[in-house]
Amino acid sequence: xxxxxxxxNPIAGMGGRVGLKGxxxxxxxxxxxxxxxxxxxxERARQALAVLRERLGDDLLLLAAPGPMGADIAESLxxxxxxxxxxxxxxxxxxxxxxxxxxxxxxGEKEGDLLPSPAVxxxxxxxxCTSSADTQTAVAAILAExxxxxxxxxxxxxxxxVYAAAGTGPPVLGIPTGVKMHSAVYATTPRAAGEAAxxxxxxxxxxxxxxxxxxxxxxxxxxxxxxxxxxxxxxVPYQRTLVQSLKSGSTSGEADLTGIATxxxxxxxxxxxxxxxxxxxxxxxxxxxxxxxxxLGVDLYSRGELVASDATEQTILRHLDGVPAHIVVTPIGGQxxxxxxxxxxxxxxxxxxxxxxxxxxxxxLAKLTGLAGAPxxxxxxxxTLDAELAGYMRVVTGFRQExxxxxx
Amino acid sequence: xxxxxxxxxxxxxxxxxxxxxxxGERGYIPPAVDAGIAAAVPNPGSLIPExxxxxxxxxxxELAQPQVLRHFLRLSQMTLGCHVTPDASLGxxxxxxxxxxxxxxxxxxxxSDLHPLQDDATTQGMxxxxxxxxRMLCEISGMDxxxxxxxxxxxxxxxxxxxxxxxxxxxxxxxQRNEIISTxxxxxxxxxxxxxxxxxxxxLMPGPNGYPDLDALKAxxxxxxxxxxxxxxxxxxxxNPYVKEFTRIVHEAGGLCAYDQANxxxxxxxxxxxxxxxxxxxxxxxxTFSVPHGSTGGSCGAGGCTAELAKYLPSPMVxxxxxxxxxxxxRPDSVGKSRSFHGNLQAVLRSYxxxxxxxxxxxxxxxxxxxxxxxxxKSMLEEIPGIDILYDSxxxxxxxxxxxxQPLLDETGVNTEDVRRxxxxxxxxxxxxxxxxxxxxxxxxxxxxxxxSKSDLEEYGAALTQIDQEARTDPEFVKSxxxxxxxxxxxxEAIDSPDQWAMTWRGWKRKYGEERVHSA
Numbered sequence: 001x002x003x004x005x006x007x008x009n010p011i012a013g014m015g016g017r018v019g020l021k022g023x024x025x026x027x028x029x030x031x032x033x034x035x036x037x038x039x040x041x042x043e044r045a046r047q048a049l050a051v052l053r054e055r056l057g058d059d060l061l062l063l064a065a066p067g068p069m070g071a072d073i074a075e076s077l078x079x080x081x082x083x084x085x086x087x088x089x090x091x092x093x094x095x096x097x098x099x100x101x102x103x104x105x106x107x108g109e110k111e112g113d114l115l116p117s118p119a120v121x122x123x124x125x126x127x128x129c130t131s132s133a134d135t136q137t138a139v140a141a142i143l144a145e146x147x148x149x150x151x152x153x154x155x156x157x158x159x160x161x162v163y164a165a166a167g168t169g170p171p172v173l174g175i176p177t178g179v180k181m182h183s184a185v186y187a188t189t190p191r192a193a194g195e196a197a198x199x200x201x202x203x204x205x206x207x208x209x210x211x212x213x214x215x216x217x218x219x220x221x222x223x224x225x226x227x228x229x230x231x232x233x234x235x236v237p238y239q240r241t242l243v244q245s246l247k248s249g250s251t252s253g254e255a256d257l258t259g260i261a262t263x264x265x266x267x268x269x270x271x272x273x274x275x276x277x278x279x280x281x282x283x284x285x286x287x288x289x290x291x292x293x294x295x296l297g298v299d300l301y302s303r304g305e306l307v308a309s310d311a312t313e314q315t316i317l318r319h320l321d322g323v324p325a326h327i328v329v330t331p332i333g334g335q336x337x338x339x340x341x342x343x344x345x346x347x348x349x350x351x352x353x354x355x356x357x358x359x360x361x362x363x364x365l366a367k368l369t370g371l372a373g374a375p376x377x378x379x380x381x382x383x384t385l386d387a388e389l390a391g392y393m394r395v396v397t398g399f400r401q402e403x404x405x406x407x408x
Numbered sequence: 409x410x411x412x413x414x415x416x417x418x419x420x421x422x423x424x425x426x427x428x429x430x431x432g433e434r435g436y437i438p439p440a441v442d443a444g445i446a447a448a449v450p451n452p453g454s455l456i457p458e459x460x461x462x463x464x465x466x467x468x469x470e471l472a473q474p475q476v477l478r479h480f481l482r483l484s485q486m487t488l489g490c491h492v493t494p495d496a497s498l499g500x501x502x503x504x505x506x507x508x509x510x511x512x513x514x515x516x517x518x519x520s521d522l523h524p525l526q527d528d529a530t531t532q533g534m535x536x537x538x539x540x541x542x543r544m545l546c547e548i549s550g551m552d553x554x555x556x557x558x559x560x561x562x563x564x565x566x567x568x569x570x571x572x573x574x575x576x577x578x579x580x581x582x583x584q585r586n587e588i589i590s591t592x593x594x595x596x597x598x599x600x601x602x603x604x605x606x607x608x609x610x611x612l613m614p615g616p617n618g619y620p621d622l623d624a625l626k627a628x629x630x631x632x633x634x635x636x637x638x639x640x641x642x643x644x645x646x647x648n649p650y651v652k653e654f655t656r657i658v659h660e661a662g663g664l665c666a667y668d669q670a671n672x673x674x675x676x677x678x679x680x681x682x683x684x685x686x687x688x689x690x691x692x693x694x695x696t697f698s699v700p701h702g703s704t705g706g707s708c709g710a711g712g713c714t715a716e717l718a719k720y721l722p723s724p725m726v727x728x729x730x731x732x733x734x735x736x737x738x739r740p741d742s743v744g745k746s747r748s749f750h751g752n753l754q755a756v757l758r759s760y761x762x763x764x765x766x767x768x769x770x771x772x773x774x775x776x777x778x779x780x781x782x783x784x785x786k787s788m789l790e791e792i793p794g795i796d797i798l799y800d801s802x803x804x805x806x807x808x809x810x811x812x813x814q815p816l817l818d819e820t821g822v823n824t825e826d827v828r829r830x831x832x833x834x835x836x837x838x839x840x841x842x843x844x845x846x847x848x849x850x851x852x853x854x855x856x857x858x859x860x861s862k863s864d865l866e867e868y869g870a871a872l873t874q875i876d877q878e879a880r881t882d883p884e885f886v887k888s889x890x891x892x893x894x895x896x897x898x899x900x901e902a903i904d905s906p907d908q909w910a911m912t913w914r915g916w917k918r919k920y921g922e923e924r925v926h927s928a
Contacts, residue, residue: 051821054884189818191818191821192817192818194821195817195821204899204902204905205905365844365845366845368613368845369845369846369847372849373613373614373616373847391627392623392624392627392628394610394628397611400603400607400608400609401599401603401608401611402608402609402611403592403610403611403612403613404610404611404612404613404620404624404627405613406621406624
């Protein structure tokens with residue numbers, strides 16, 4: 001019997017068709033409703049579950065959040081469903097500072113740097129509205145009972161809440177229903193989510209990979225400013241296409257990472273300052289050198305030793321004085337952003353001081369081909385610099401292996 | 409309307425041959441040694457150094473001839489071979505018909521009894537065939553010399569990477585020139601071979617037309633460039649029309665250019681490696697030149713180069729002094745050997761016979777027919793709603809196409825692996841999906857060579873059309889296929905798992921012991 005957690009953010013995606021940037025916060029939701037927005041999330045979750053039931057038959061128990069947050073949909077499909085009791089009604093209401101979350105906090109994750117949580121307090125949105133706290137409470141309740149996979153339907157706000165409650169551990173997969181979907185934790189379509197979930201649950205060797213949870217500040221975005229942050233990583237099922245293993249030789253993500261890390265670590269023993277951006281790919285480099293690395297922050301190294309951890313723009317600029325330097329960055333999965341998403345510490349001044357020729361881009365080939373031909377993107381906040389960075393850039397994809405990518 | 413066959417594969421409950429037989433059972437008992445020989449070599453075992461002698465006989469299966477014959481015929485019935493079905497589907501492998509008459513040639517005692525250490529005076533016929541066939545490949549490619557020693561295409565490409573290395577080493581530039589440029593739709597060996605040879609490899613990704621932009625090449629060419637190693641047409645069947653610009657730019661930077669011609673079936677007699685600026689190239693005799701594929705034993709990667717680079721080719725080479733052919737071992741600049749003795753010369757004999765049977769006009773007709781067949785099949789597949797064809801702006805392709813079943817997956821949940829299994833239910837070969845990296849999603853690579861008839865191609869197209877329809881009405885039926893094959897489902901994940909795979913009988917016994925279960 002496969003145990004699948006289900007949590008649906010019923011209001012996710014409502015802002016999209018009426019031109020809002022999202023539905024974080026009760027005011028935005030009210031506005032969306034006033035503009036005639038209707039819930040979409042439930043129907044999309046139903047599509048994914050229908051596929052899952054087709055593939056797994058009766059070998060399925062859903063542990064669903066109550067009512068429109070999951071149980072209603074599951075029951076309408078006739079799938080065996082159980083609603084775990086909420087362990088603590090008050091828990092998770094604010095996210096920040098809660099015991100549960102602190103315990104799961106990644107090394108080096110910064111509290112002060114986070115955007116305000118989209119949490120608006122229990123029921124603050126009025127009848128039919130669910131809040132960030134509801135999501136976190138429900139996730140905690142579902143995980144407490146143990147699941148093989150947690151499915152959530154929502155967008156980046158929901159992904160953040162799931163991450164806040166689940167951390168980087170249990171297998172989680174997103175059914176895409178939100179307006180903002182900058183995170184790399186969703187399947188491409190609801191149907192594909194059902195397929196991927198079924199494949200993961202029936203695989204002899206199920207595979208997971210850390211995938212980015214990103215979010216932007218909606219209020220700033222509505223005012224025309226894009227302010228994106230990397231919040232952390234969820235463990236997402238990774239269906240390594242069998243295509244690759246049948247004839248073309250295997251390229252496990254792990255082997256690719258080791259190759260990239262070895263390649264860069266070899267170069268990092270010189271006298272230059274190495275400024276390493278966030279991400280799992282770059283973390284592998286530090287692991288190769290046997291030095292600490294913050295997952296979400298920018299860290300500085302010299303001669304293979306840590307110089308500064310979780311550096312701000314100012315810290316980087318201070319260390320840049322009079323020494324040759326390299327920046328190592330990896331594109332955000334599924335989007336291709338090199339600068340301006342989750343690594344704003346690389347300010348235009350930092351990038352200019354280091355110089356374009358000293359930027360080292362690293363990425364697994366799987367991440368690059370996942371961009372489906374789309375270019376890498378830069379959004380430093382300085383259009384002149386963005387234009388200078390455009391063109392073609394080398395990307396280190398393995399040990400002494402590079403690829404060439406267009407940058408826009 | 410093409411009729412699809414009512415088919416079911418043979419299904420024998422056949423154990424492994426190592427599980428069969430009876431101790432002491434024999435298939436063949438050799439005659440006693442002649443008295444004269446026994447007198448001259450009284451103790452032949454002593455010729456083997458003691459540390460290499462077995463203390464006990466190998467544990468081989470012990471079976472009589474009819475049981476052996478029956479076993480392998482049953483296996484052959486359970487595996488579709490290209491002599492029972494049109495193998496239009498193993499794209500990039502050029503599965504063409506291997507004329508049976510050439511099999512008879514290689515079994516003639518004049519060939520099968522040759523020994524590589526025979527005196528040249530006794531092998532003049534074979535040496536002449538090698539020498540003449542080298543001249544033919546030079547004419548076909550524009551190159552000046554060829555080796556037939558590599559026993560596969562990858563080995564020939566590795567030799568090319570070694571020649572590039574030797575060339576720069578002799579010029580004192582190897583330390584500086586440590587980068588080889590390749591393209592993403594080239595065969596993976598064009599990255600792997602230079603990598604093994606010690607180079608850093610830079611891969612150009614496809615642009616909007618399926619081949620890399622010239623600007624991408626310009627962006628990475630530098631004083632560090634050692635060379636360019638690429639396939640053309642690539643595995644999309646698209647010929648890079650700027651290839652002469654590519655080779656010019658690399659030459660101007662001081663690099664050499666090596667042409668992977670495993671996809672030569674669409675360009676025979678149309679274009680030549682040398683004429684598009686390449687210094688090195690390779691042909692797979694077991695693809696383009698009709699030699700049977702399989703088991704990695706009988707193939708041949710013919711490696712060609714310019715006169716300037718010929719001194720680096722593996723040793724020995726056949727030379728002719730106007731009267732006599734001989735093996736030349738005095739090659740101090742050679743990159744070394746790629747195979748014991750002379751490689752697989754049966755492949756050279758078959759290819760020689762095949763080229764002689766076709767003539768120059770015939771070789772061009774091979775390419776024209778292969779391209780026509782491919783585009784005829786493509787015209788049928790364009791009508792299938794679940795198939796997408798990326799980079800389709802030029803319209804026609806050369807010898808193959810990498811199709812995408814992504815629309816079918818999006819609409820029905822049926823993916824390319826499902827289609828690939830289902831097509832065997834029609835008595836047709838499962839197809840090749842894609843080389844690494846997988847850029848075309850849900851890929852299917854088909855290459856109908858010149859060998860298959862119009863109705864063969866229509867049968868393949870009709871089967872794919874039907875599978876697309878089945879996916880829309882009963883996706884589970886396609887996903888649970890094959891239904892008419894000798895084996896229902898193979899657990900492909902084991903291919904990836906060192907704990908599960910077993911390459912040898914010894915490995916099988918070690919990993920599965922006596923508790924192993926015969927899969928149905």
